[in-house]
Amino acid sequence: MRIAVIGLGLIGGSLLRALAGAGHGVVGFDADPGACSAVREAGFRVAGSVPEAIAGTDVVVLAVPLPVLPGVVADLDGYDGLVTDVTSVKGPVRDVMRGRRYVGGHPMAGKETSGFAASDADLFDGCAWVLCLEEDETVPADWLLLARLFTGLGARVVPVTAAEHDTAVARISHVPHLFAAVLAAQVGADRLAGALAAGSFRDGTRVAATRAELTAAMCGGNRDAVRAELRRLVGELAALDAALDDPGALVPLLRRGEVARRGWPAVAGDPRPEMSGVSALLELGRSGGWVTSVRDDEVVTIRPESGRNPS
């Protein structure tokens, strides 16, 4: 397949490497001339503009930060291939892309480092790669084309709606970053607490060391879902607060977290072929399952083993 990757940082650069390694014809572009030079020196074809990069391709992957994405999209007018992206919020991008041939994506891959210099052809091997689909909107053949492409890189492709994605990542990534931030800030002024802090503090605050601008962009970009989930969890904290007076009330509340954490990650079942309708795929994602490969109209899926799950 002929694929253009726009934006050649950690994710875009890794994708360029991985797709080329899988035998696809790839061309890249980045607004930063320095990044373009580094990618050319690494032996990849780099175009001089977005229109030049996308000409004649089957798929365009937008691997640019959310704030600059709308500007890049304007350069896609008239393009008749399939567009996807890799940004960490899917509802707002879906709004920007309305009326275009588009399937939103989000590879759950990252590193402490960034930029093309940190890119890695194996970055997506084994990672969860969300591909969004919506009833009465997504063209199943387009979704399957990308699912085949990314499972071919070793990714577990998870089918979800944009709204479900945004809520799920608020829960398991964005709100945890906010919790870590307020916990970590405590030792800034309280050196005694810093001297006594050990394992529970170290692990519970690790992601607070992320650059504040990145965390702010991630959470701000998913503002509605982050706010809803943050308020829900603050309600759970208020219930724990009220139960502090009564161990009989506190234990069952804490037990929910204990059972869920001991059961995570769920044990994966064996691969099995399934038909690939939109409803069936969304049910697969909601059950904690994913697509592991695609053959024609059939998807091979893996689901959590029944009876060995967190719930």
Add this chain to the structure above:
Amino acid sequence: MRIAVIGLGLIGGSLLRALAGAGHGVVGFDADPGACSAVREAGFRVAGSVPEAIAGTDVVVLAVPLPVLPGVVADLDGYDGLVTDVTSVKGPVRDVMRGRRYVGGHPMAGKETSGFAASDADLFDGCAWVLCLEEDETVPADWLLLARLFTGLGARVVPVTAAEHDTAVARISHVPHLFAAVLAAQVGADRLAGALAAGSFRDGTRVAATRAELTAAMCGGNRDAVRAELRRLVGELAALDAALDDPGALVPLLRRGEVARRGWPAVAGDPRPEMSGVSALLELGRSGGWVTSVRDDEVVTIRPESGRNPS
């Protein structure tokens, strides 16, 4: 020195081993006959009762859980040696011990496992060991006796008031356990979130796998400080919530956590001798420092390096 250890679980058992290894005369007691047999088989002297264990000793260490501690204290009537303890909350124990010769302690050491079978003579090597002291209450010679004893096991002895201790551990351990519990519980019912969860979830929720009864006893035992710190941090989360609409407001709030976490743990300075008055020791603890050894009335201390600290 002659030392009795009452309670022979992970901490008490490890202390028995460590003190014997340092050349002290030790005797143990546990209310569980099975535990007593195991300790005897390991070659240690075990008494048949608390009064028998403490007779003729210089120091008694209470290594029993908080709920049973008041019952054990009743057996100390008439004892004229020095009493300390190892429980994770210091204000309530101070109240129980009023009128006795007592210095409260809390070694910040633990393991996933429990019981004498898990005990380890090296458990306290390098760990922070809080020893409480209060102006106009603590006898400095008693505090120094214990500081010498525990620094002799390799511990960093941190001087703090009971109230400062309870606030600090609420901040860096108890409230982080509550945060982890509500974050972890999310994947119990939401299998999609569980399938997408990765590093930030894994680390931020690790301690949620602790048995709910243990977390409830720990937080409930320090209820007042936990509640105050939990409410303060919920206020910080509300400030982040309000700032989600404005990246310019969100970044500086998140930066506090980023700077504090990147600066933790603080870099330790070189050891230096200092005089050992109560006020000076409390100032040492508040500055993030600790006692590393004791010689007569002089303590050798280590403080965080100025200019390389979180604040």
